[in-house]
Every structure is written in C-alpha cells, then in structure tokens.
Amino acid sequence: xxxxxxxxxxxxxxxxxxxxxxxxxxxxxxxxxxxxxxxxxxxxxxxxxxxxxxxxxxxxxxxxxxxxxxxxxxxxxxxxxxxxxxxxxxxxxxxxxxxxxxxxxxxxxxxxxxxxxxxxxxxxxxxxxxxxxxxxxxxxxxxxxxxxxxxxxxxxxxxxxxxxxxxxxxxxxxxxxxxxxxxxxxxxxxxxxxxxxxxxxxxxxxxxxxxxxxxxxxxxxxxxxxxxxxxxxxxxxxxxxxxxxxxxxxxxxxxxxxxxxxxxxxxxxxxxxxxxxxxxxxxxxxxxxxxxxxxxxxxxxxxxxxxxxxxxxxxxxxxxxxxxxxxxxxxxxxxxxxxxxxxxxxxxxxxxxxxxxxxxxxxxxxxxxxxxxxxxxxxxxxxxxxxxxxxxxxxxxxxxxxxxxxxxxxxxxxxxxxxxxxxxxxxxxxxxxxxxxxxxxxxxxxxxxxxxxxxxxxxxxxxxxxxxxxxxxxxxxxxxxxxxxxxxxxxxxxxxxxxxxxxxxxxxxxxxxxxxxxxxxxxxxxxxxxxx
Amino acid sequence: xxxxxxxxxxxxxxxxxxxxxxxxxxxxxxxxxxxxxxxxxxxxxxxxxxxxxxxxxxxxxxxxxxxxxxxxxxxxxxxxxxxxxxxxxxxxxxxxxxxxxxxxxxxxxxxxxxxxxxxxxxxxxxxxxxxxxxxxxxxxxxxxxxxxxxxxxxxxxxxxxxxxxxxxxxxxxxxxxxxxxxxxxxxxxxxxxxxxxxxxxxxxxxxxxxxxxxxxxxxxxxxxxxxxxxxxxxxxxxxxxxxxxxxxxxxxxxxxxxxxxxxxxxxxxxxxxxxxxxxxxxxxxxxxxxxxxxxxxxxxxxxxxxxxxxxxxxxxxxxxxxxxxxxxxxxxxxxxxxxxxxxx
Numbered sequence: 001x002x003x004x005x006x007x008x009x010x011x012x013x014x015x016x017x018x019x020x021x022x023x024x025x026x027x028x029x030x031x032x033x034x035x036x037x038x039x040x041x042x043x044x045x046x047x048x049x050x051x052x053x054x055x056x057x058x059x060x061x062x063x064x065x066x067x068x069x070x071x072x073x074x075x076x077x078x079x080x081x082x083x084x085x086x087x088x089x090x091x092x093x094x095x096x097x098x099x100x101x102x103x104x105x106x107x108x109x110x111x112x113x114x115x116x117x118x119x120x121x122x123x124x125x126x127x128x129x130x131x132x133x134x135x136x137x138x139x140x141x142x143x144x145x146x147x148x149x150x151x152x153x154x155x156x157x158x159x160x161x162x163x164x165x166x167x168x169x170x171x172x173x174x175x176x177x178x179x180x181x182x183x184x185x186x187x188x189x190x191x192x193x194x195x196x197x198x199x200x201x202x203x204x205x206x207x208x209x210x211x212x213x214x215x216x217x218x219x220x221x222x223x224x225x226x227x228x229x230x231x232x233x234x235x236x237x238x239x240x241x242x243x244x245x246x247x248x249x250x251x252x253x254x255x256x257x258x259x260x261x262x263x264x265x266x267x268x269x270x271x272x273x274x275x276x277x278x279x280x281x282x283x284x285x286x287x288x289x290x291x292x293x294x295x296x297x298x299x300x301x302x303x304x305x306x307x308x309x310x311x312x313x314x315x316x317x318x319x320x321x322x323x324x325x326x327x328x329x330x331x332x333x334x335x336x337x338x339x340x341x342x343x344x345x346x347x348x349x350x351x352x353x354x355x356x357x358x359x360x361x362x363x364x365x366x367x368x369x370x371x372x373x374x375x376x377x378x379x380x381x382x383x384x385x386x387x388x389x390x391x392x393x394x395x396x397x398x399x400x401x402x403x404x405x406x407x408x409x410x411x412x413x414x415x416x417x418x419x420x421x422x423x424x425x426x427x428x429x430x431x432x433x434x435x436x437x438x439x440x441x442x443x444x445x446x447x448x449x450x451x452x453x454x455x456x457x458x459x460x461x462x463x464x465x466x467x468x469x470x471x472x473x474x475x476x477x478x479x480x481x482x483x484x485x486x487x488x489x490x491x492x493x494x495x496x497x498x499x500x501x502x503x504x505x506x507x508x509x510x511x512x513x514x515x516x517x518x519x520x521x522x523x524x525x526x527x528x529x530x531x532x
Numbered sequence: 533x534x535x536x537x538x539x540x541x542x543x544x545x546x547x548x549x550x551x552x553x554x555x556x557x558x559x560x561x562x563x564x565x566x567x568x569x570x571x572x573x574x575x576x577x578x579x580x581x582x583x584x585x586x587x588x589x590x591x592x593x594x595x596x597x598x599x600x601x602x603x604x605x606x607x608x609x610x611x612x613x614x615x616x617x618x619x620x621x622x623x624x625x626x627x628x629x630x631x632x633x634x635x636x637x638x639x640x641x642x643x644x645x646x647x648x649x650x651x652x653x654x655x656x657x658x659x660x661x662x663x664x665x666x667x668x669x670x671x672x673x674x675x676x677x678x679x680x681x682x683x684x685x686x687x688x689x690x691x692x693x694x695x696x697x698x699x700x701x702x703x704x705x706x707x708x709x710x711x712x713x714x715x716x717x718x719x720x721x722x723x724x725x726x727x728x729x730x731x732x733x734x735x736x737x738x739x740x741x742x743x744x745x746x747x748x749x750x751x752x753x754x755x756x757x758x759x760x761x762x763x764x765x766x767x768x769x770x771x772x773x774x775x776x777x778x779x780x781x782x783x784x785x786x787x788x789x790x791x792x793x794x795x796x797x798x799x800x801x802x803x804x805x806x807x808x809x810x811x812x813x814x815x816x817x818x819x820x821x822x823x824x825x826x827x828x829x830x831x832x833x834x835x836x837x838x839x840x841x842x843x844x845x846x847x848x849x850x851x852x853x854x855x856x857x858x859x860x861x862x863x864x865x866x867x868x869x870x871x872x873x874x875x876x
Contacts, residue, residue: 003546006568320598330585421602
C-alpha cells in the first residue's frame, strides 16, 4: 500500500508527512535490507572491539587514566552518537561501549571485597547505563542482553533461592509485553530502543531457560511447576491476544484446535519451562510477523526437544512410535484447520521442474511427455534408489550363497551409531600383524592378505602376497584400510536395540569370502564356535 | 527524477520512523501496521499453520521412520526391513508425484522421499553388516538426493542436500583420522565443491532465482550460506594449526579462498545480487581476517599496536564491504526500476 493512502486512512496528514520527508529525505531514505545491515554491523563490531581494546591496553597499568578514558569515551560517544547517522553512529556507539567496559574494570578493581554476585550486579548496572545513553540499536540490543545475562549470573552466585525462576518468568513476561505493545511503545520518546530490547529479551529468555536442562546446581529451578505454570498462563494470554487481533471467533475450530495444542504442549512440557519459552517466542514471532524471532524460537524448540530426549533415555522403538504418532496428529490438525489434507494451491514454476533450465529445449521437443513430465521426474530417482538397494542385496546374497566360509578371531567393543543403531566394533586379532608389516614398509599396501584355514574353519593370517593363495587350505582376503587401522571385513556388527550383553561373548566373525577376496559378515560365534 | 516521498510503499520501518518523528501517534501506528498487514491476521496464521504443522509433522514422521529402522527390531526379518524402508521411500515419491509439486503437501512428500533414502540405505547396511562407516551412508544418501533437489527445487531440498554433503565430509575426515593438516585439504576441496555446486545451482535455477516469490529462489543462496558457515571451523583450524605443519596447506587454502571470493564478489556486485554480495563479502572478511590473525598470532604481535592495526584493518574491510554492498544495491534498484519503467 502507498504511504499517502495509509496516512490518510489512519487520520494523519499526508501533506505534513510529505513536507517532513522532503526536508529530511536522507533520514527517510530506504533502509538497507537486514542482511546488508548485518554484514556491515558484524565487521564494524569486530573492528570497534579491537580498537577499544587498543585504547584500553594503552592505559592498562594506570587506573586513573583508565577511568578518565572510560568516562571520556562514554560521554563523547553518547553525545556524538546522537548527532550522527548510519555507519558513523554505529561505530562511535561501539567505541563508547568499550569505554563503559573500561569504567566497569576500574570499578571492579577499586571496590574491595566485591563478591561474584555483586560484580555481576555492577555489570548489569553498567549495561543499563549503556542502554540509556548510547543511541545505536545494536548497542542497545547488546546492552539489554548483557543486563539479563549479568542478572542471571548474579542470581546463580547468590545461592539462587528461586531467583532463576523469577528471572525466567520475568524476562519472558517483559519480552511478551514488549512485543504485544511494540507499536504503541515505538511512538514514545524511547521508541527506537523498543525493538532492540524486545529482540534481546526474547533471546535472553531462551538462553536463561536453556540452562535449566544443564546439570548445574546453581542454575536449577526451585519451583519448576510454578515457573512452568506462570509461563503457561503467559502463553495462553498471548494466544488470546493473537485470536482477538486476527478477529477470529473464539469458537471457531481453528482457535479451539490451537488452544488444544497449547494445552497439549503445556501438559507435556510441564517440567521443562525452556520448551514453553520457545513456543512463546514462536507465537510472538508470528504475531508480529518477525521471521528472525520465529527462527530463533523454532531453533530453540528443536534443540530443547533433542536435549530432553537424550535425558529421558527412552528406547528407539518407543521414540519412533511416539514421533510417527505426533507427526500424524499434526498433519491431521493441519487438515482440520485448512479444510483438507492438500492445503492451499500455490502455483509456481516448480510445477514444471526443468522449465527455464538447460533441459527445457529437449523437453519442449518431447511434447507428449509434458503431461507425464512432473510425475516421471520424481519417480525416476525414486525407482533408481529402490533398484540400487535391490541390486546391492542381490550381490551380497550371491556372496553369502557362493562364498567360502571362514572364521576370524576378534575382540569386540560396543558403541551406538548415529542413526544406524547399536553395534559392536569388530577388531580382528590378526590386524595388528598386518599393520606392523605395513607401518614398517616391508610390503606394499596394495597386496592382499592370505590366510591359512585350520580344521575348524578358523583363518590364521599367513602373509601379504600379490599372487594370492598357493594351496587349497589358503584363502585370499582383501584388506580394508581405515586411517592407520587395517581389517579383513566389516568393522562392525549391528544388532537389535538393548541386546548388547548377548553379543559380549562373541569371539569369532563368521565371513563368506568371494572369489575376488571381498567378504560379507554373516554372523558372530562364541568361543565354542557356536552360532550366536 | 526522484519520486514524491509519500508515494512510496508503506513499510513497517517507515511507519515506525514517522511515529518516532511524532508525525503519527501510537494509536495511528497500530492501525497503520494493521492496514499494511504487518501484524498477523487470519491468513497469516493460516499460512503459519499450513507450513509449520506440515513441516514439523513430516519431519517427525521421517525421524520416526529413521528411529524405527535404527532400532534394528529383530522380530522383522532383514528382507522385510529393507522392503519396508524401500516401500516407504517409494510411497512418499509416488504421493509427491500424485499431489503435485505446486502444493505444499506435494513438496513435503517429495522432501520426505529424499530424506527416506537414508533408512533404505541404513537397513541394507544393518542387514548385510557392511560396517558402520557413517560417511559412506551419508555420501550415498547425498548423491541419491541430488535428483530430488533438482526436481523439487525448494529451499528445504537444497538445505537437506547441503547438510548431507557436509555431514559426509566431516565423518570422512573424522574416520580417516585427519589432523589439522588433513582438514585443511578437506577445506580446500569443500571450497571448490561449494563454488561448483553454487554455479550449477544458479544455472539450473536461473528462472527461479529471478523470481523472489518462487519456492526455490533462495535455494542456491542457502547453499552458499551453509558453505560459508561450515568454512568457519576450518578457518579456526587454520589459525590454531602449528605453523610448520600447516603452512603450505593453509597458504594454498587461503590463496584459493581469495580467488574464489574475489570472483564471486565481482560477479555478485556486477549482477546486483545484494544478498549474495553480503554473504560472499562477509565470508571474504572472515578469510582475510583469519589470515591476518594467523600472521599476528604466530608472530606474537597481538599486543597494543597489533590490536590497533587489526582493528583498523577490519574497519577498512568493513568500508570496502559497505561500498560493494552499496554498489550492488544501486545496480539491483536500477534493474528493478528499469523493469518497472521508472527512472531512478
């Protein structure tokens, strides 16, 4: 919508706005996109920190000069930051921030008998001063964040006594209020500081509540249920405001479902305030259409859920069941809200996958394919995956059926793989002998190993030989090299979750060896050579 | 000819600025923000429910499938497990083809199909005890996901592919016991792989990237961003590595990085791609700063004057970056104005 129309629609005077914008066109010029601002801010921030560090290092040993320099930088920066614009303002403000740090160092060194909690409170006060006097938004963000983190540090060092609980609820409440009344507060005299403070409070809220997961006595909640209850009430209030602002009927199925979802989250996360905080940040982010806030909340929520999951130590099968059920419920809820599983129809060029690409002329010539094109394009790679898996299975089955059996002695260990489940690491007893040969450069690494098979079918390493076996009781096995370790087959054996103790007695790997020396592990055997 | 300032698009930032200048009051600001849909209305909540519930729902179902197969349930035979994993993957792909990629549900099913390649490969690995080399699993998964990323062309598909590639490389480096020296080699390979995949992505998706509203428009940029983020640990290694061990590799790596960044930056500025200019520019600052820090740290020159020189140097970098961004923005706006028929 055009600015003139908007101003007129809300009862303002477009001509006054136009005049002011004409006279101060520079300050009303189009702001840079967020990524441009961020790119400039990050580099300037680092530069200012180092320059501030340089000034401080000049007067490191003289406390009076340190105080004078700190106060001087703070005052000069505060005045100049208000009379300048853009990058210059940002830079001056950051140098001023370094001045404040200098004052803080001076105070900490001069005031004797200052405990950790008092130092943290002093730091919080310095941050508040920076927030009030320095007029650059990044500094105000940093100062607001620093204030909360310093208060959190003070609470941890003051025997806690429920301060952490109060801080989590207090910061969440302030963040919620800042976002709910953001527009009205923005029109006030300190309006420029509202959004940086709101972002900082949201981030601090997630940060502080994240530490409730850590096994740290100082950060432990004294009243977890009360804290969760307070956050739940806050979440419900924000949801009610959201429903009111979007003019939704409180009896509509979408609103009822949203509240059911909120109560579900509250019930499941009653002992984990961090999860409620993350959900609150997501809802606030959507309410004010702030994607950064939404991403922050979603990242926090995912992280907290993973953290919680590892603390619970639930079996993989139960987790899988719970996840699939929860996923199905969410998709069903979506279908209920949108009135169908498929959701909104949004056309895009993705409908014709190769349009505009190097393949489009070929596809244009193949007109009969066009109707089928979209489906075919997706089904081809899917079919390739299935065909590949089938091919690999057939090849392994062939080796298992036709390969020569051999048992190799081992000494197992038992970790768990990321994604693949529980397994024992297989370390072949004869590997050390081969590694010695290779490390001493006695043979080439490209040689195959030759094993002699005894009457029980157990293979014993004999030599590394480019020509392979020379008699019937010998067998060639290709070496598998991994960093400095050598093995003769699979280096692990996967088993069902929770069956680790059963496989502890494994002493031999049961292999099938193909004619080219490759192996397939078909099972493990105990010390009596019985299949396990 | 400059346009009348009041004829500009009303943005939330502009309205807030007017409120701070006392040209409108708080109540009017609330109404104005509501008028331009800067606050969530019913359609915004609907879109939110659509994307979030679908995204998390699909993610949970796929994660549940991965956890189920990771449990290696011995009540099911190996044939049944491989068959089931392959069937789920195929069903997701068929569902995506049936629903169509123009619908969110179709795109979610297609992304699900790409993700479900993992369980199909891992059940095969479990059943035939192919070993726990996680990098092989992720590398195979990444390669087989490429056609899905190209066909689906959504940002999510590109992000999945990019993450899979990086996990595979990291596991490879970890399992082969690479030290700081070897990691630098991996970093060089990653840098060139990133540059090549970025160019390929831009070529394949040139129509998408021209349309910012398109689902896949941010795909290549996302790929680039992940590349820059993943370069950070290798840069840290570059600084901390023993000078005598890593001198040659870090020199080659940083030289390659300079060339790649300079070419990327010139291309991005020339074509008025501001987002890319910002990402590549930041990455260039990171690389140059790393080189400087490495020289200063190993020469033990990070004292007072050293700090000043480093700070001043970074500010010069920031100025150059700001200039590149301004130039890029000007070109981007000029191009936009030309397409709208307005003289900037």
